[in-house]
Amino acid sequence: MSILITGADGYLGWPTALRIASQTDDRVILVDNFGRRNWVEEIGSVSATPISDIETRIEAAEEVHGLSNLSFVEGDLTNKDFTDQLLTVHEPHTIVHTAAQPSAPYSQINGERANYTQHNNLQATRNLLWGLEEHDLTDTHFIETTTTGVYGAPEFPIPEGGAVMENQGERDDVPFPAMAGSWYHLTKSHDAANMRLAHKQFGIPISDVRTAITYGTETDETAADPRLATRFDFDYYFGVVSHRFCAQAIAGYPMTVYGKGEQRKPFISLEDAVEGLTRLALMDPDDREDDHVVYNQVTRAISIVEMANTIADVSAEFDLDVEVEHFENPRDEDETHKMEIENERYMNVIGEQRQDFEEGARDILGTLVEYDETIKAHEDRFLPGVLTE
Template structure:
């Protein structure tokens, strides 16, 4: 088996690459344009956990190979598919930040062009290369659902009009320019599955927390950990704030619940899906809600403060006026039976994941404190 893993230099991509390399007998071809490193630098921040150069990283396993390439370039994609003929494309590459995409029109346009082009080039590239039997897996986001006032199904929905009912794709209700790119991708994957008879899996990823998997515990194999306003997920950012002695910044009441999943469960499910293959009929899209449970933001902050105390850190939870237009009482009910079956049950709880984060970050306190002004939005370095 040959796996083409895109976004392999990223927070989720790197531990996924390591686990694939350890569990597969064949090659894992890793592709990345190293954009995440550049974007984080643009916003004046760094990874709290220092990471090695790509050349050093991808030399860690004999069956890992690294290609620096831009998937928005059709010729790059065509060359990759022609040379490697992957059995599975695991597509994790994207500009993943809603706040970054929302800085201005230039970055919104860049995010949409980049993300949609990458996925569309891969889908058409597989068909044009005659690789219609390749399993195409993309991590989109639970953010495509928005915040509806009813339980979110794992995939489509039933719509009724004028007495007639049908099963239809869930409407795109993403609340950011970034989330809309993943809604576009979901629509394009559905078209590609139907038109090209491709086997497609859409893994809708929740907010990922954590710093470690068993593969990243060795020195030099750590994954990146972003904590700034633009690229740090809420769990990771709150933990970094506590380590730096900065108040944990809860917007508004913080009673709204957000879907979450650990880094360990995220990686394990992607590897299992790669090994198992497409579960549905040929030419269809399988949808997985990659979430273990929704958590209220204020509950999250208080849990982090409690765990911080075990590390002799006195973390203060402070509420600030919410700059976002959102329902602060939204409960986020979301079906995840298909995902839980895929991953084999939850492997890491929120509390254990937070312990892992503190275990990693306390050794890099100075690095975080030097960039604590990046916890909140500010002027970009390149402007």
């Protein structure tokens, strides 16, 4: 019996792999092509936390946590022959699919990167879904981290997946329309549709986990040894807004809030995201709500300015003098949008929130003060000027 984790070298995939492996005797197969490392290097940045190579990580996992059930396979899931071989050799009963080019800004740089993002993300998912059908593995639970970005920013509360449409007096439940705002986010809208079709045609059980903006530097497992650290990106292209704010605080720059910053975005801590994926991966089939479920992987919506002010307050605990400054917004967005998003299904999975944003900011800053030289050496990657390149 085996569990397959794609994108297992990444920010979310690696700590998820560690937690799953610590809670099962099944073989946990890690798959990656090290794309994230290459993309970040390409745009001239680096992970703030030093990240070990995969061999060192696995050795440390066994030494520190006693995990002898981790194996690694290097390969590109857009290659159908590789994907077919992977599935036929390991015959996973569960796939946690976190592999993707995850950056909206990267996908917007030019047409080449937009094309790459769409091909990479969609082809990998299609190869996995069709591979399960073609190799008689349609009982495999397919869990994918998509994104809350597929919803856009509607004025009404965002449901957990579906919507109700009414026309000429008739009502029906329909999939939420794709309202993505970037070429990356649209790949996840297409993935959601492809997973729905694979469930309908092949009967594959699907958990579409729509992941919110994720913050944090560590989980219990990764914090146990520096060799187990997950990556932490802080640049404009791959670092989420909360991570960029923390990097600015460490480097002694004001936090750059674009526009009013009153718009709310969905957030979740790394700890809460890892816990949910782990519970879904190890859940007994009889305990799953249905064979095709959408989860909003979010604990709360936070405004950008609230987030900046929270980080500024916590920064004082580390003797950092941080200010919040507003800059002209380069994005076309409603700067006062009060997002509401339902998350009852996901909260039922994890039970309760494990880390709120203030605690997360404290953990992030506590980690980053150790790597301030790395951050200061790459400050051109997160200051507003990078937007004009």
